[in-house]
Amino acid sequence: MTNSNIVHIDLGDRAYDINVAHDAIDTLGAKLKTMFPGARYGIVTDENVQREQLPRLKKALEAEGLNYAVVTIPAGESSKCNAMLNQVVEALLAERLERTDIIIAFGGGVVGDLAGFAASIIRRGMDFVQVPTSLLAQVDSSVGGKTGINSPHGKNLIGAFHQPRYVAADLAALGTLSERQFRAGYAEMAKYGLIDDAKFFYWLEENWREVFEGGPARAEAIAHSCRAKARFVAADEKEHGARALLNLGHTFGHAFEAVTGYSDRLLHGEAIAIGMVLAHRYSTKIGIANGQDAVRVTNHFKSVGLPTELSDIPGELASTEELMHHIAQDKKVSRGALTFILTNGVGEAFIEKNVDPTSISAFLEEQRN
Ligand SMILES: NC(=O)c1ccc[n+]([C@@H]2O[C@H](COP(=O)([O-])OP(=O)(O)OC[C@H]3O[C@@H](n4cnc5c(N)ncnc54)[C@H](O)[C@@H]3O)[C@@H](O)[C@H]2O)c1
Ligand SMILES: O=C(O)C(=O)C[C@@H](O)[C@H](O)[C@H](O)COP(=O)(O)O
Numbered sequence: 299m300t301n302s303n304i305v306h307i308d309l310g311d312r313a314y315d316i317n318v319a320h321d322a323i324d325t326l327g328a329k330l331k332t333m334f335p336g337a338r339y340g341i342v343t344d345e346n347v348q349r350e351q352l353p354r355l356k357k358a359l360e361a362e363g364l365n366y367a368v369v370t371i372p373a374g375e376s377s378k379c380n381a382m383l384n385q386v387v388e389a390l391l392a393e394r395l396e397r398t399d400i401i402i403a404f405g406g407g408v409v410g411d412l413a414g415f416a417a418s419i420i421r422r423g424m425d426f427v428q429v430p431t432s433l434l435a436q437v438d439s440s441v442g443g444k445t446g447i448n449s450p451h452g453k454n455l456i457g458a459f460h461q462p463r464y465v466a467a468d469l470a471a472l473g474t475l476s477e478r479q480f481r482a483g484y485a486e487m488a489k490y491g492l493i494d495d496a497k498f499f500y501w502l503e504e505n506w507r508e509v510f511e512g513g514p515a516r517a518e519a520i521a522h523s524c525r526a527k528a529r530f531v532a533a534d535e536k537e538h539g540a541r542a543l544l545n546l547g548h549t550f551g552h553a554f555e556a557v558t559g560y561s562d563r564l565l566h567g568e569a570i571a572i573g574m575v576l577a578h579r580y581s582t583k584i585g586i587a588n589g590q591d592a593v594r595v596t597n598h599f600k601s602v603g604l605p606t607e608l609s610d611i612p613g614e615l616a617s618t619e620e621l622m623h624h625i626a627q628d629k630k631v632s633r634g635a636l637t638f639i640l641t642n643g644v645g646e647a648f649i650e651k652n653v654d655p656t657s658i659s660a661f662l663e664e665q666r667n
């Protein structure tokens with residue numbers, strides 16, 4: 299792992315940088331002033347981030363004389379919905395932001411996905427900047443241009459690819475994030491190791507305590523994750539191929555989020571942790587992975603305090619039939635056939651098309667017991 303804190307996303311005329319630094323918010327005003335001379339800013343944030351981190355961002359913008367308006371949404375996954383999208387769009391229009399002004403998504407993945415989608419449709423498309431303040435958003439959602447909202451029909455079913463112009467991942471902002479939210483983000487970080495970087499997963503097994511504590515190990519792990527995501531996005535921006543590997547654990551996980559009502563009963567990262575364990579177990583069941591890796595992943599996630607079992611999902615679990623109903627709405631479904639990200643072992647994930655739904659349903663039934 300290198301020490302560079304600027305990660306470049308190589309996307310031709312849509313290329314941009316991620317600045318991973320302790321002062322990424324404090325230096326943002328000067329950066330924006332250079333990138334977007336004369337622009338006004340529409341900051342979209344949630345109530346927690348407004349309370350804990352907005353004063354820093356305001357100070358950075360005011361120091362450069364930048365003009366801004368703030369739109370605040372309730373915190374949590376339930377805000378990633380059509381009604382809130384509408385409110386945010388109307389609020390930004392009421393501020394008379396012009397097409398050449400800039401939207402700033404200031405918060406976790408919920409704010410990033412929602413504000414990014416709003417930016418993609420307001421005045422047929424405005425530029426936006428991501429300022430991710432949760433671990434999950436810093437290592438995953440702020441990078442790559444997937445924006446959108448949930449539908450009662452399924453997770454992230456309404457959205458657009460819309461790349462940010464810049465990402466400021468401020469390490470100091472993580473100081474006010476709760477431990478549960480940090481753990482949820484850690485699941486997406488570990489995902490990069492499980493996909494194609496076994497060395498990184500083994501490193502995390504050894505160093506996760508330091509990553510949780512903060513300091514150089516955390517900074518290194520976040521920058522490493524951004525470089526991994528940058529590689530997948532640059533190679534396959536709109537998920538025609540290898541980018542689907544970033545969906546490891548998500549076909550199961552998104553169904554768990556849907557049946558728990560997109561609520562804080564189960565956070566996205568928690569759902570994905572269970573989903574990744576299940577992807578390893580299913581791969582073992584069909585004889586393509588050795589069961590030791592499924593146990594290894596389960597044990598690591600248990601050590602950090604992440605859920606790994608269907609029984610870890612709070613409340614009464616929906617029927618297998620209902621879970622399969624949501625799995626059938628996955629965006630990777632094509633001509634009615636399921637696609638899953640399966641694995642030959644840690645760091646050896648691959649895309650499997652034409653997965654038999656009855657086999658997944660039987661597997662989920664087994665996992666309930
Ligand atoms: N677009 C993508 O590529 C992508 C990738 C992964 C996940 N996602 C999406 O991201 C969302 C999850 O993101 P998330 O885990 O960041 O959830 P989130 O946005 O709900 O943030 C988690 C919680 O932490 C709070 N918070 C955030 N930063 C804080 C800080 N610095 N101090 C105090 N509190 C803080 C928020 O208010 C919220 O309550 C899901 O909707 C998921 O689908 C998108
Ligand atoms: O960036 C991607 O590509 C991902 O799949 C990252 C995922 O962690 C993220 O949860 C994403 O929002 C899922 O995308 P979806 O297309 O399955 O909704």
Ligand SMILES: [Zn+2]
Pocket residue numbers: 438486548566570
């Ligand atoms: Zn995810």
